[in-house]
Amino acid sequence: MDPAPHILVVDDHREIRDLLAKYLAKNGLRVDTAGSSAEARQALKAAAVDLVVLDIMMPGEDGLSLCRHLRETSDTPVILLTAMAEETDRIVGLEIGADDYVTKPFNPRELLARIKSVLRRASSLPRPRDQLEPATRRLGFDRWTLDVDRRELVGPDGVAVPLSTAEFRLLTTFLKRPRMVLSRDQLLDLTSGRAAEVYDRSIDNQVSRLRRKIEADPKAPAIIKTVWGGGYTLAADVRELP
Amino acid sequence: MDPAPHILVVDDHREIRDLLAKYLAKNGLRVDTAGSSAEARQALKAAAVDLVVLDIMMPGEDGLSLCRHLRETSDTPVILLTAMAEETDRIVGLEIGADDYVTKPFNPRELLARIKSVLRRASSLPRPRDQLEPATRRLGFDRWTLDVDRRELVGPDGVAVPLSTAEFRLLTTFLKRPRMVLSRDQLLDLTSGRAAEVYDRSIDNQVSRLRRKIEADPKAPAIIKTVWGGGYTLAADVRELP
DNA sequence: GGGCCATTGACACACTTCGTTACACTTCTT
DNA sequence: AAGAAGTGTAACGAAGTGTGTCAATGGCCC
Numbered sequence: 268m269d270p271a272p273h274i275l276v277v278d279d280h281r282e283i284r285d286l287l288a289k290y291l292a293k294n295g296l297r298v299d300t301a302g303s304s305a306e307a308r309q310a311l312k313a314a315a316v317d318l319v320v321l322d323i324m325m326p327g328e329d330g331l332s333l334c335r336h337l338r339e340t341s342d343t344p345v346i347l348l349t350a351m352a353e354e355t356d357r358i359v360g361l362e363i364g365a366d367d368y369v370t371k372p373f374n375p376r377e378l379l380a381r382i383k384s385v386l387r388r389a390s391s392l393p394r395p396r397d398q399l400e401p402a403t404r405r406l407g408f409d410r411w412t413l414d415v416d417r418r419e420l421v422g423p424d425g426v427a428v429p430l431s432t433a434e435f436r437l438l439t440t441f442l443k444r445p446r447m448v449l450s451r452d453q454l455l456d457l458t459s460g461r462a463a464e465v466y467d468r469s470i471d472n473q474v475s476r477l478r479r480k481i482e483a484d485p486k487a488p489a490i491i492k493t494v495w496g497g498g499y500t501l502a503a504d505v506r507e508l509p
Numbered sequence: 510m511d512p513a514p515h516i517l518v519v520d521d522h523r524e525i526r527d528l529l530a531k532y533l534a535k536n537g538l539r540v541d542t543a544g545s546s547a548e549a550r551q552a553l554k555a556a557a558v559d560l561v562v563l564d565i566m567m568p569g570e571d572g573l574s575l576c577r578h579l580r581e582t583s584d585t586p587v588i589l590l591t592a593m594a595e596e597t598d599r600i601v602g603l604e605i606g607a608d609d610y611v612t613k614p615f616n617p618r619e620l621l622a623r624i625k626s627v628l629r630r631a632s633s634l635p636r637p638r639d640q641l642e643p644a645t646r647r648l649g650f651d652r653w654t655l656d657v658d659r660r661e662l663v664g665p666d667g668v669a670v671p672l673s674t675a676e677f678r679l680l681t682t683f684l685k686r687p688r689m690v691l692s693r694d695q696l697l698d699l700t701s702g703r704a705a706e707v708y709d710r711s712i713d714n715q716v717s718r719l720r721r722k723i724e725a726d727p728k729a730p731a732i733i734k735t736v737w738g739g740g741y742t743l744a745a746d747v748r749e750l751p
Numbered sequence: 752g753g754g755c756c757a758t759t760g761a762c763a764c765a766c767t768t769c770g771t772t773a774c775a776c777t778t779c780t781t
Numbered sequence: 782a783a784g785a786a787g788t789g790t791a792a793c794g795a796a797g798t799g800t801g802t803c804a805a806t807g808g809c810c811c
Contacts, residue, residue, distance in 0.1 A: 380603040495674035
């Protein structure tokens with residue numbers, strides 16, 4: 268089970284803030300609050316926030332400005348609160364890149380539904396920071412067992428194959444996302460965090476080296492398959508062996 | 510350049526449908542329309558739809574029901590249209606898993622902004638084009654078994670025939686729609702999401718290559734039949750082997 | 752059945768993407 | 782500091798895919 272999602276509620280009205288925080292917390296979310304954009308920026312630095320609920324109309328820096336900033340610097344989803352049913356505001360909000368908005372006065376149940384909807388979408392993204400469950404020490408796939416602690420592959424005959432750092436990272440990246448087609452860009456981002464250069468073939472190379480170690484017949488790969496024009500995919504089930 | 514996103518507009522009012530289709534098409538989207546949930550289901554099989562704009566109130570099967578079905582069988586994003594500002598409808602819609610909703614009467618510009626917003630979120634996901642039922646691991650047809658996970662074709666004698674990416678995509682497209690006549694345009698859309706060029710022969714070529722692998726006598730195809738002037742069709746029953 | 756046209760099948764070829772090897776550069780060890 | 786292992790870059794051949802062409806075939810009209 269994932270930890271409870273962390274929501275940041277930003278509104279200059281204390282009542283709304285507290286009411287909302289209480290309601291959301293009661294429904295299984297972790298909630299922080301902020302009374303201004305400045306406070307919000309502080310809170311965002313201090314904690315890993317999964318979603319921001321953001322009032323547009325606030326004294327000082329307004330919500331749209333903060334939203335724009337968020338969109339430029341992170342992928343954190345944003346739901347806007349707009350006091351008036353001002354169509355323009357709503358459209359501008361969406362065009363800026365907010366994930367959703369709710370017009371005041373709103374039904375808390377509706378806001379909760381929207382939060383869950385946005386979180387569901389966000390969590391289906393391949394997340395680079397997604398760690399494996401701490402308990403998971405070994406992963407089984409095909410005929411292999413990956414010992415995560417020892418960074419070692421164990422074959423069916425018990426023979427251990429050592430993996431280099433890059434090979435290990437690439438393999439765990441695949442094991443966390445079985446059957447998902449991952450582009451070279453994504454793989455590069457997920458394994459080393461860097462963006463691709465032009466004509467970057469390093470992932471191809473890594474895949475080639477990894478295949479040489481895990482494939483029965485590297486000429487006809489059965490575990491890591493190539494998707495022409497798309498990337499690579501792990502064609503195997505993954506078993507967690509705690 | 511990515512192909513233009515493909516939108517399906519579902520509404521029982523012809524005027525709204527046509528107006529909307531025209532407006533969206535003018536803004537660079539490919540648009541199909543359907544006048545009922547039944548038509549919509551048909552259209553969803555016939556084309557690779559990137560997003561559905563769906564009226565809730567329709568005679569026959571209503572929008573919520575279709576939305577629920579969509580959410581259970583695919584990840585295709587849905588934007589709901591609701592005639593009344595009925596809060597209950599909107600909330601139920603979101604809880605069912607719609608990605609957004611718009612209340613009638615609406616500003617086309619707002620709908621467009623929402624469509625783009627939802628598409629932007631959806632497109633950061635690696636798009637699973639070959640969305641078979643989740644449980645479906647293997648499909649049997651004629652004398653063959655397609656191992657969907659391994660992207661491999663297994664013959665009656667147990668011999669595995671490797672498929673290229675395009676061949677695999679083409680074959681799964683047929684297997685999902687047995688006995689259905691698919692035009693070249695549809696096949697191109699369903700396999701690669703792109704629209705046809707003039708005198709586009711790539712599908713013919715792919716069919717030819719696939720036949721060479723699966724037909725007992727490629728000169729007299731028995732599995733993938735040609736429908737003169739219409740396209741191709743899979744002339745075989747498909748068995749799901751979980 | 753015969754002539755005509757559009758559609759289709761097959762093939763060759765161009766182009767893109769991918770696999771592999773060799774090699775240079777970096778990092779870590781000794 | 783020298784060596785070893787790991788990793789990225791470049792290059793070349795192989796495989797996959799789309800395009801263009803021509804011949805074969807099916808439908809249509811007579």
